Amino acid sequence: NAGVTQTPKFRILKIGQSMTLQCTQDMNHNYMYWYRQDPGMGLKLIYYSVGAGITDKGEVPNGYNVSRSTTEDFPLRLELAAPSQTSVYFCASSRPQQGLTEAFFGQGTRLTVV
Amino acid sequence: AQSVTQPDIHITVSEGASLELRCNYSYGATPYLFWYVQSPGQGLQLLLKYFSGDTLVQGIKGFEAEFKRSQSSFNLRKPSVHWSDAAEYFCAVGAASSGTASKLTFGTGTRLQVTL
Incomplete structure (x- = not known):
């Protein structure tokens, strides 16, 4: 089983460039999430989605956009890359049932903005 | 919050x-x-979880955790550590879904080093 797949694994961007981080899951999970991980800061929620066509902001959404056109895919878009967006990005998915919130994570995308 | x-x-x-x-x-x-x-260099792997019931929960790799409501704690334990347990460990709390997104809030992590 593939689970949650993120591409690319690594990327270097110049300031002002744009890019899309891809995330796809094959577990038929309705909930999907994007987190960023910075040293000593744990994981911060950027955006999440409860199903196709529905997205909402998390704790740190500024500078990012998302879309959810299918159940499987949840891409994260950076429009104008800034050094503060240098981080490791994790996509996750879950299928809450009666309040269960276990999330399954991808391997991460390490992004450097120079 | x-x-x-x-x-x-x-x-x-x-x-x-x-x-x-x-x-x-x-x-x-x-x-x-x-x-x-x-x-x-890896993603996060679930060790164990607590939703309700028995406050001592068993997880993978020989780990266990105990939920103590009076102390608002959920400490992770292992009786005998192996060198392969060296990693970073994150505790997280989740909200009930109730028709809205269930989101996890993470701690800042504890890095475990194992000496031989």
């Missing part, structure tokens, strides 16, 4: 010694609690 505190940034133990990683949470209702492990 929910929050998680992991007071130990870095812990070093000898192989074969016992381990306890601390986690304190703040949440207005009964929390859903998790421990995840992250090996270098």
